[in-house]
């Protein structure tokens with residue numbers, strides 16, 4: 001793993017790494033495209049329902065990349081969707097036009113222990129390999145077991161015979177084993193949207209978790225590296241369950257989640273999006289636009305990025321009079337220890353950098369937007385950007401980098417991408433790769449990006465968009481479901 005403050009990779013080592021990433025990607029995509037029979041009834045199981053109820057507003061699309069990704073699946077398959085019913089939407093059962101929703105009711109204190117505690121304070125940092133953030137409490141683990149059981153019970157009671165169950169993410173890692181024990185007829189697949197790190201196995205419940213995972217028929221992870229790590233973490237032989245149909249060990253596949261490029265382009269061409277893009281352009285007055293869009297999570301390393309920007313100003317790579325930097329910093333997980341303080345620190349640092357490098361006319365070259373922005377604004381900002389900074393310390397995939405690849409293809413901007421983002425596996429060849437945990441490396445990356453000539457930028461932009469079109473969210477879903485059907 002990269003260490004903080006380490007110098008950025010040399011051009012040579014970057015190229016080697018890029019080649020390795022690309023070769024791996026090609027193999028994996030080939031392996032994923034096998035033809036198999038189709039699946040029967042499909043139940044999707046995720047922590048969040050795709051819609052959320054707000055009093056006075058009604059049902060709205062829930063936030064989060066997973067909901068966006070699965071929208072494409074929902075349009076093509078008859079399915080049910082299991083998700084946690086929150087206190088607010090508990091009394092409302094919507095008639096969702098795409099198919100039925102199943103809101104799983106769980107006591108708030110169990111949800112708190114399971115999601116705020118075990119999932120977000122223990123598993124999230126462990127899966128990202130960020131040791132100093134890992135917290136452990138036995139009561140969180142107990143809550144996590146109960147939370148997973150509430151989901152499993154609902155599925156056990158209602159799933160059709162031999163249905164395929166597609167479980168998502170780190171909040172529900174125990175569900176495969178719970179289902180295998182009670183409903184051996186079900187075929188259970190799990191997609192993990194975070195990275196996978198060895199630290200998972202070192203948790204007090206590490207063996208219990210990896211044993212539970214091994215009851216799944218198929219597990220999809222984002223990169224080849226995650227696949228190797230998970231294989232090493234799984235027990236050598238499958239755990240014994242009530243089922244003879246449960247394979248000895250799950251098939252672990254590299255299954256990078258993606259976006260729907262056509263839907264992205266439709267959103268971009270929408271007149272309302274175009275109006276925002278025109279406003280963005282108008283404000284620029286010919287300056288160079290640099291954009292970052294993140295949740296304020298320590299894995300996204302917004303702090304390191306701001307320090308990298310500061311260094312780029314200091315070294316003269318960036319000129320305050322000729323650049324506009326917009327960093328969207330969406331607050332997240334207020335209840336999880338450390339997030340509120342981290343957010344305050346990010347906002348303080350942004351203010352410090354902005355006031356340190358004011359322009360001659362007194363205006364600031366850096367603007368931090370301390371809230372989430374709607375999808376049209378995201379599309380408009382990314383389409384107009386000359387440079388996008390996607391520099392997490394570690395990330396499962398990072399769909400913003402894929403959105404940038406489509407929205408920005410015509411503009412021909414540059415992507416400065418962390419090699420620790422899952423997306424580096426597919427887009428690294430056409431991006432400036434940096435070490436997201438190192439401000440010095442980020443500053444180097446900005447400098448390199450600023451000096452790329454027009455032809456090289458265009459070539460990279462085409463390469464990125466092509467990579468996203470070759471592996472869309474439909475390919476992702478179809479290849480996972482094929483593996484599940486073959487299991």
Ligand code: G6P
Nearest residue numbers: 047064065066169193194332333
């Ligand atoms: C990641 C996780 C998702 C989660 C999202 C937002 O992408 O994989 O499961 O929903 O972050 O986090 P939040 O805590 O706001 O749900």
